[in-house]
Amino acid sequence: xxQLANIAVxxxxxxxxxxxxxxxxxxxxxxxxxxxxxxxxxxxxxxxCGGFFVVxxxxxxxxxxxxxxxxxxxxxxxxxxxxxxxLYRRLYKSTDLEQVLLTIGLAFMAIATFTYFYGPxxxxxxxxxxxxxxxxxxxxxxxxxxxxxxxxxxALISVLWYAFEQTxxxxxxxxxxxxRRMAESVGINVDRLFTLTFAVGSGLAALGGGxxxxxxxxxxxxxxxxxxxxxxxVAVGGLGSLKGTLLAALVLGIFDTTGKYLMADAGGxxxxxxxxxxxxxxxxxxxxxx
Amino acid sequence: MTPALEVQRLHRTFGALxxxxxxxxxxxxxxxxxxxxxNGAGKTTLINLITGALKPQSGRVLLDGEDITATxxxxxxxxxxxxxFQINQLFRGLTVLENLCMTVxxxxxxxxxxxxxxxxxxxxxxxxxxxxxxxxxxxxxxRPVRELPYGRQRLVEIAIALAQKPRVLLLDEPAAGVPSxxxxxxxxxxxxxxxxxxxxxxxxxxxxVFRFAKEITVLVQGAVFTxxxxxxxxxxxxxxxxxxxxxxxxxGRRG
Amino acid sequence: xxxxxxxxxxxxxxxxRAAEFLVRRHRFRWPEALPWLIAIAAFFxxxxxxxxxxxxxxxxxxxxxxxxxxxxxGIVTLGHAAFFGIGAYVVGLSAARxxxxxxxxxVVAAAVVAGLAGFASGWFLLLYRGLTLLMLTLAxxxxxxxxxxxxxxxxxxxxxxxGLTFQxxxxxxxxxxxxxxxxxxxxxxxxxxxxxxxxxxxSPFGQALTGIRENVQRMxxxxxxxxxxxxxxxxxxxxxxxxxxxxxxxxxxYVTLTVFDFDNSAKVMVMLILGGTGRLYGAFVGATVYMVxxxxxxxxxxxxxxxxxxxxxxxxxxxARRGLLGLLExxxxxxxxxxxx
Numbered sequence: 001x002x003q004l005a006n007i008a009v010x011x012x013x014x015x016x017x018x019x020x021x022x023x024x025x026x027x028x029x030x031x032x033x034x035x036x037x038x039x040x041x042x043x044x045x046x047x048x049c050g051g052f053f054v055v056x057x058x059x060x061x062x063x064x065x066x067x068x069x070x071x072x073x074x075x076x077x078x079x080x081x082x083x084x085x086x087l088y089r090r091l092y093k094s095t096d097l098e099q100v101l102l103t104i105g106l107a108f109m110a111i112a113t114f115t116y117f118y119g120p121x122x123x124x125x126x127x128x129x130x131x132x133x134x135x136x137x138x139x140x141x142x143x144x145x146x147x148x149x150x151x152x153x154x155a156l157i158s159v160l161w162y163a164f165e166q167t168x169x170x171x172x173x174x175x176x177x178x179x180r181r182m183a184e185s186v187g188i189n190v191d192r193l194f195t196l197t198f199a200v201g202s203g204l205a206a207l208g209g210g211x212x213x214x215x216x217x218x219x220x221x222x223x224x225x226x227x228x229x230x231x232x233x234v235a236v237g238g239l240g241s242l243k244g245t246l247l248a249a250l251v252l253g254i255f256d257t258t259g260k261y262l263m264a265d266a267g268g269x270x271x272x273x274x275x276x277x278x279x280x281x282x283x284x285x286x287x288x289x290x
Numbered sequence: 291m292t293p294a295l296e297v298q299r300l301h302r303t304f305g306a307l308x309x310x311x312x313x314x315x316x317x318x319x320x321x322x323x324x325x326x327x328x329n330g331a332g333k334t335t336l337i338n339l340i341t342g343a344l345k346p347q348s349g350r351v352l353l354d355g356e357d358i359t360a361t362x363x364x365x366x367x368x369x370x371x372x373x374x375f376q377i378n379q380l381f382r383g384l385t386v387l388e389n390l391c392m393t394v395x396x397x398x399x400x401x402x403x404x405x406x407x408x409x410x411x412x413x414x415x416x417x418x419x420x421x422x423x424x425x426x427x428x429x430x431x432x433r434p435v436r437e438l439p440y441g442r443q444r445l446v447e448i449a450i451a452l453a454q455k456p457r458v459l460l461l462d463e464p465a466a467g468v469p470s471x472x473x474x475x476x477x478x479x480x481x482x483x484x485x486x487x488x489x490x491x492x493x494x495x496x497x498x499v500f501r502f503a504k505e506i507t508v509l510v511q512g513a514v515f516t517x518x519x520x521x522x523x524x525x526x527x528x529x530x531x532x533x534x535x536x537x538x539x540x541x542g543r544r545g
Numbered sequence: 546x547x548x549x550x551x552x553x554x555x556x557x558x559x560x561x562r563a564a565e566f567l568v569r570r571h572r573f574r575w576p577e578a579l580p581w582l583i584a585i586a587a588f589f590x591x592x593x594x595x596x597x598x599x600x601x602x603x604x605x606x607x608x609x610x611x612x613x614x615x616x617x618x619g620i621v622t623l624g625h626a627a628f629f630g631i632g633a634y635v636v637g638l639s640a641a642r643x644x645x646x647x648x649x650x651x652v653v654a655a656a657v658v659a660g661l662a663g664f665a666s667g668w669f670l671l672l673y674r675g676l677t678l679l680m681l682t683l684a685x686x687x688x689x690x691x692x693x694x695x696x697x698x699x700x701x702x703x704x705x706x707x708g709l710t711f712q713x714x715x716x717x718x719x720x721x722x723x724x725x726x727x728x729x730x731x732x733x734x735x736x737x738x739x740x741x742x743x744x745x746x747x748s749p750f751g752q753a754l755t756g757i758r759e760n761v762q763r764m765x766x767x768x769x770x771x772x773x774x775x776x777x778x779x780x781x782x783x784x785x786x787x788x789x790x791x792x793x794x795x796x797x798x799y800v801t802l803t804v805f806d807f808d809n810s811a812k813v814m815v816m817l818i819l820g821g822t823g824r825l826y827g828a829f830v831g832a833t834v835y836m837v838x839x840x841x842x843x844x845x846x847x848x849x850x851x852x853x854x855x856x857x858x859x860x861x862x863x864x865a866r867r868g869l870l871g872l873l874e875x876x877x878x879x880x881x882x883x884x885x886x
Contacts, residue, residue: 341766343762343765343766362765363765363766364764364765364766364768364769364770364771365768366768367765367766367767367768368768372766372767373766375766379760379762379763379766380760380763381755381756381759381760381763382759382760383755383759384755384756384759387563387566387567388567388752391567391752392752392753392756392767393767395749395752395753396753396756396764396767396768396769397767397768400749401749401750401752401753401769401774402749402750403748403749403750404744404745404748404750404751404777405744405745405748406748406749407570407571407744407747407748408567408570408571408747408748408749408751408752409567409568409569409570409571410568411749412564412568415563415564415567415568416564419560419563419564423556423560428556428559428560428563429559431559431560431563432562432563432566450763450767454767454768
């Protein structure tokens with residue numbers, strides 16, 4: 001392949017993989033914020049927990065990578081339920097600031113706890129053979145892990161899309177995001193809906209955390225460092241919108257990757273400039289409602 | 291003579307749904323007009339459009355002949371357009387007196403001052419107290435608004451609108467939630483207003499409407515259904531039909 | 546109004562009582578002298594910890610500036626550290642690159658530049674609220690940091706601008722090894738700033754800010770120029786944060802890009818919540834308590850400190866929403882109730 005096109009394809013590929021990671025981890029945050037208006041800054045901590053569960057499952061218990069991902073997601077999803085029920089629920093009527101502070105406090109506690117048990121050194125995870133190395137697609141080779149990420153992402157997007165647009169529950173969620181009071185008045189149990197959405201979102205975050213290990217390494221600080229990214233994906237995409245999160249993940253993922261490829265030092269700058277530009281023009285994000 | 295407020299072909303949709311359809315309305319100086327209509331007719335939406343809280347898709351709003359369609363809500367308030375909200379919009383954490391002082395202070399530019407103490411201008415406090423007196427609220431002057439029963443909070447809502455010294459006053463169900471023993475206070479205060487102020491009042495209570503209004507506009511599904519004097523409206527069969535199901539001239543009270 | 550003629554003596558008395566309350570509200574009450582007495586006492590009692598003492602005072606100043614926008618106007622921002630950083634770098638760069646090392650003019654310059662930055666960014670950003678504003682302020686602060694990193698040849702990057710020296714104050718008082726002079730210097734600046742902030746808070750403008758915080762829709766409806774008010778207070782707060790940053794560079798004789806860290810924006814918010822927002826002195830209580838605890842615990846174990854702060858936040862939100870001062874007020878009210886016959 002000609003040199004320029006080769007670089008472009010690499011950027012696109014890496015950007016796509018990164019976007020898939022952003023989408024998987026952020027979609028839960030977008031839907032819960034859109035549904036309940038609850039600012040959950042502990043979302044990154046759930047992702048971090050998922051990552052560490054995967055590390056322990058694979059390294060200590062010898063479970064395979066992919067099964068570990070599944071187990072960790074389910075576990076974190078389940079664990080998130082009592083948090084929502086007994087803690088978050090008390091703050092649904094509180095101010096944004098109070099929600100921000102409570103969830104940041106939880107994130108700090110989580111980071112400290114995991115630092116105590118796992119230490120601050122970045123962790124890695126043993127990958128099965130088929131995820132290592134490259135996969136040859138004919139015209140060129142691509143790193144297998146990133147290819148896996150893209151395929152997994154696409155699969156999840158389809159599943160979520162179907163669930164959101166075609167099922168009863170999806171319709172209820174969309175209705176409640178649109179107009180909560182009206183949804184309640186037609187008999188939708190918004191509280192239960194939210195617990196379900198929150199659990200699925202947290203589970204997906206855990207999945208994202210597990211997938212991130214190979215991309216960025218895993219430390220407890222992951223919970224706040226990447227939180228900023230998840231927040232901007234959500235803000236740019238629009239609260240409560242699957243489409244929005246996907247579009248934002250793609251735009252931001254590819255922009256960021258391009259920036260880092262072309263200008264290694266200033267890479268970080270571009271993604272934030274994009275955020276500012278988008279929000280100034282569309283304050284509610286791509287698909288948010290005013 | 292230029293009307294105090296004029297609304298010309300005001301139109302607004304929410305998505306595909308038109309909520310205000312080409313509404314024309316005129317309030318002469320000193321008008322006492324009631325806006326009535328079944329629930330969902332778009333009465334509050336119309337008020338929001340007139341005050342600038344909502345922007346119309348088309349149409350104009352004129353205050354004393356000046357086109358204010360493009361101005362902000364705050365600018366319209368400064369030019370003499372005041373409103374009360376259907377559900378109280380008060381400064382709940384502040385005392386009743388502070389609520390009024392804030393209103394007077396914003397009106398006369400006192401709040402632009404960063405240097406002198408808020409309590410230094412005695413005239414502001416006295417004026418605020420005068421408004422409280424009118425509505426029998428002086429005893430509650432130092433109580434935080436959120437501690438007051440809803441009915442008395444409603445009186446504060448009215449007081450704030452009065453404190454703006456408006457030329458045009460839009461009242462959105464002012465008596466809603468006020469116990470019948472006190473509702474006369476509101477109506478007396480409104481009745482005692484300067485003859486020159488133009489008042490538009492949304493009300494469901496027909497006793498209030500017929501006592502207060504010299505003219506009535508009936509709004510149905512966002513459009514002006516008919517307008518006229520109270521007698522004309524009361525004898526209009528179509529209006530009665532549209533209102534069937536609401537407690538109207540049978541003397542019932544709402545809320 | 547005809548009411549004045551028909552007012553009874555009791556009615557007039559009630560009026561006067563109400564008016565008196567408002568008229569007296571801004572007067573100094575003796576407990577207000579406490580923080581200053583404590584600060585002066587600390588100078589003698591903890592005379593070997595004065596470098597730390599200066600940092601505490603700077604923290605108080607930073608928290609005070611945030612209280613203006615967060616506690617009084619109700620604007621939630623995640624990028625306040627940007628103005629601190631701008632102030633810090635105005636002093637740092639003018640000393641390192643232009644050889645300008647007169648401290649007081651440095652502080653003034655920092656205030657002006659930070660204030661201008663506040664005005665320019667506030668004008669646009671304050672058109673937004675909620676999550677959008679949070680993200681915009683966060684993004685702007687990070688961009689500033691990244692820009693500094695881009696030109697680390699100018700800014701010194703994360704390694705910082707080293708070896709800054711400053712002229713003696715007024716040409717006479719020099720920096721001493723124990724930071725005594727600088728403690729008093731920072732205290733004096735804090736006192737001046739506090740005087741202005743206090744005046745603003747008790748002014749009609751300050752009242753309007755509270756109105757904006759309590760019910761912005763109502764403010765629009767009574768004709769308040771909300772955006773103008775917000776930009777004004779944001780500019781002032783930015784300038785004060787800039788002064789805090791300037792003093793930071795002067796007292797540390799050092800500055801790095803970490804001053805722009807999100808961590809700092811978060812830290813100052815925690816300080817304010819701890820002390821109590823919208824209470825003027827919440828900044829004093831919160832910043833002091835936070836920094837003393839941090840100094841002690843993070844030396845003991847950073848992990849333990851992080852856990853503790855997280856726990857403190859959670860408990861504060863659940864049980865002490867109005868911070869330590871709020872708890873004090875509750876206790877005071879409860880004591881008054883119980884001591885009534």
